[in-house]
Each structure stands twice: as structure tokens, then as C-alpha cells.
Amino acid sequence: MLEFDGLVKSYGDNRVLQGVGFTVAPGQMFGFCGSNGAGKTTTMRIAMGLARADAGEVRWRGQALDEASRQRIGYMPEERGLYPKMKVAQQLAYFARLHGLSSADAAVAAQHWTGRLGLADRRDEQVQKLSLGNQQRVQLAAALVGRPEVLILDEPFSGLDPVGVDSLAEALLEQCRAGVPVVFSSHQLDLVERLCDAVGILARGTIVASGTVPELRAAEGGRQLRVVVPDAPTGWAGAVPGVRVVSEQRGDTLLELDAGTDDQAVLAAALRTGRVTHFGWREPTLVELFREAVAVPPAVAA
Numbered sequence: 001m002l003e004f005d006g007l008v009k010s011y012g013d014n015r016v017l018q019g020v021g022f023t024v025a026p027g028q029m030f031g032f033c034g035s036n037g038a039g040k041t042t043t044m045r046i047a048m049g050l051a052r053a054d055a056g057e058v059r060w061r062g063q064a065l066d067e068a069s070r071q072r073i074g075y076m077p078e079e080r081g082l083y084p085k086m087k088v089a090q091q092l093a094y095f096a097r098l099h100g101l102s103s104a105d106a107a108v109a110a111q112h113w114t115g116r117l118g119l120a121d122r123r124d125e126q127v128q129k130l131s132l133g134n135q136q137r138v139q140l141a142a143a144l145v146g147r148p149e150v151l152i153l154d155e156p157f158s159g160l161d162p163v164g165v166d167s168l169a170e171a172l173l174e175q176c177r178a179g180v181p182v183v184f185s186s187h188q189l190d191l192v193e194r195l196c197d198a199v200g201i202l203a204r205g206t207i208v209a210s211g212t213v214p215e216l217r218a219a220e221g222g223r224q225l226r227v228v229v230p231d232a233p234t235g236w237a238g239a240v241p242g243v244r245v246v247s248e249q250r251g252d253t254l255l256e257l258d259a260g261t262d263d264q265a266v267l268a269a270a271l272r273t274g275r276v277t278h279f280g281w282r283e284p285t286l287v288e289l290f291r292e293a294v295a296v297p298p299a300v301a302a
């Protein structure tokens with residue numbers, strides 16, 4: 001297990017982390033979400049020993065991370081960290097050597113990851129001559145090239161084109177299948193929803209929601225039903241007991257049902273208006289769950 005346990009961190013009066021904890025199992029892909037400035041980078045930097053926590057620790061296999069165990073982590077920092085004048089393959093082989101690979105293995109790993117991440121034609125170019133997206137790919141290759149036991153990636157998908165997103169996603173899933181725990185931060189919640197086994201949402205210094213996306217949906221609790229009745233008169237659903245109309249546009253209605261309201265009664269009411277072309281429960285997207293989770297509760301806002 002990779003365990004983030006009770007992390008507390010302030011910068012002056014700015015209490016950024018106030019007890020952040022979550023765990024990532026081997027082979028699990030964990031999407032670390034939160035608004036700008038929520039503290040995701042700070043959390044990852046603490047794990048890598050680049051910022052010091054005021055309290056709490058990060059453990060891998062039960063041991064607090066130290067310099068030696070961090071050698072076995074593939075880390076992609078937010079601020080990026082490549083040598084601009086070094087050539088791509090040479091640089092990746094260098095990073096692999098830093099992670100303990102022999103020079104022969106390092107050269108093979110550099111060759112492999114440049115191929116996997118669409119950089120085969122760029123191996124002999126200086127990093128500074130690459131486009132931003134390709135520099136990003138090199139940075140990802142640098143995190144992967146040392147055969148990491150754990151991956152901690154700060155916004156690895158930002159700036160990648162759709163093909164780059166796909167090749168990185170495939171590479172990360174492959175790492176998971178090999179038993180590597182992967183944590184990555186992202187604002188691309190559609191991607192998080194598609195890729196991650198578990199999600200943690202950081203707000204107000206703590207993890208305010210965590211679990212699989214279906215678990216987050218279940219915790220959210222709202223029951224919304226989408227009913228499409230093209231010929232129905234406007235406002236038809238307002239007359240059904242226990243139903244609140246969330247939105248209604250040319251027969252396409254989104255309804256919130258009270259706990260005791262039978263969806264079949266709603267269907268019967270819809271059928272009385274004419275044709276029903278769609279009737280189904282609507283699952284909130286991760287974007288909607290995120291908005292709900294980060295919204296300041298009235299008691300805090302007051």
C-alpha cells in the first residue's frame with residue numbers, strides 16, 4: 001500500500017493541508033482531484049521529500065518514505081525538470097541510471113519508452129527543440145524509465161494531444177496491471193472517470209470525497225430521472241406527486257424524485273402525455289460530483 005497519512009502543511013498563515021489521508025493499493029490508479037491551489041502538488045512534493053510536512057507521513061509497504069525508497073518512485077513534477085540541451089534518449093538513459101539501471105538496461109529502457117510514447121523520431125533531438133507536448137512526453141518517459149515500483153505524477157496529461165493522452169493512458173494501465181500503484185493529479189475529470197479505480201477530491205485542506213466513481217455517486221444520493229416525451233405539454237411532470245422538475249426543454253425533462261416516489265408512477269404519467277422516447281436514471285458525471293464536493297457547505301460559508 002502507498003499511504004498518505006494525516007498530512008498537515010502550512011505556508012505562513014495559509015493552512016494548505018489539514019490532515020490529508022488516502023491509500024493507493026498496488027495496481028490501483030488513483031485520480032487526485034481538487035481546485036486550483038487545493039494542495040495536490042504540495043501533497044505530492046511532500047511524498048517526494050521536496051516539501052516538509054508539519055505533521056503526518058507517507059508510507060510505502062508500511063515504511064515511511066526516505067531517500068532510498070524514493071529512488072524506486074517514478075515522479076513527474078509540476079515544474080518539470082529536464083535538461084534542455086541534452087538529447088532525448090541520452091537524457092532518459094541518464095534518468096534510468098539514476099534509478100539504478102545498468103547502462104545497457106538504461107539504453108534499452110530509453111529506446112522502449114521513446115517508442116511507446118511516440119518519440120521514436122525525436123531520440124536524437126535536444127529537449128529544448130521539441131514542442132511543449134513532446135517535452136511533456138519526455139518528462140513522462142523520465143518517470144517511467146527507471147522501472148518504478150510506484151508512480152506519482154503531477155498533471156501528466158495536461159498539454160497532450162488526444163493521441164498522446166491515449167498512449168500515456170495505455171502505458172499507465174499497463175503499469176497498474178503489473179502491480180504498480182499510480183497516483184496522478186488532473187483537472188481533466190472525464191479522463192479521471194475513464195481511467196481511475198479510485199478518486200480523491202481535495203478541498204478545504206482535506207479529502208472531502210473519495211472512493212470509486214460509483215461510490216461517490218451513491219454517496220451523493222440525488223436521484224435524477226431523464227424522461228423524453230416529445231409531445232407532452234410543458235410542465236406535465238410538475239403535477240406528479242414527489243417529483244421536482246430540474247430542467248425541461250422541448251419534452252426533454254430532468255426530474256428529481258423524492259425518496260418514496262415510485263419511478264413507475266412517473267413513467268405512467270409520462271405515457272399519459274403520449275410517446276416516451278427515453279426513460280432512465282441519469283448518473284452524475286465526475287464533474288458534477290466534483291462541483292458538489294468542493295462547494296463550500298452553508299455552515300462553513302456563513
Ligand SMILES: Nc1ncnc2c1ncn2[C@@H]1O[C@H](COP(=O)(O)OP(=O)(O)OP(=O)(O)O)[C@@H](O)[C@H]1O
Pocket residue numbers: 011014016034035036037038039040041042043
Ligand atoms: N513554496 C510555497 N510557498 C508558499 N506557498 C506555497 C508554496 N507552494 C504552494 N504554496 C501554496 O499552497 C497552496 C496549494 O498549492 P498547490 O500548488 O499544492 O495546489 P494544487 O492543488 O497543486 O493547485 P493547481 O491545481 O493550481 O496546480 C496554494 O495556496 C499555494 O499558493
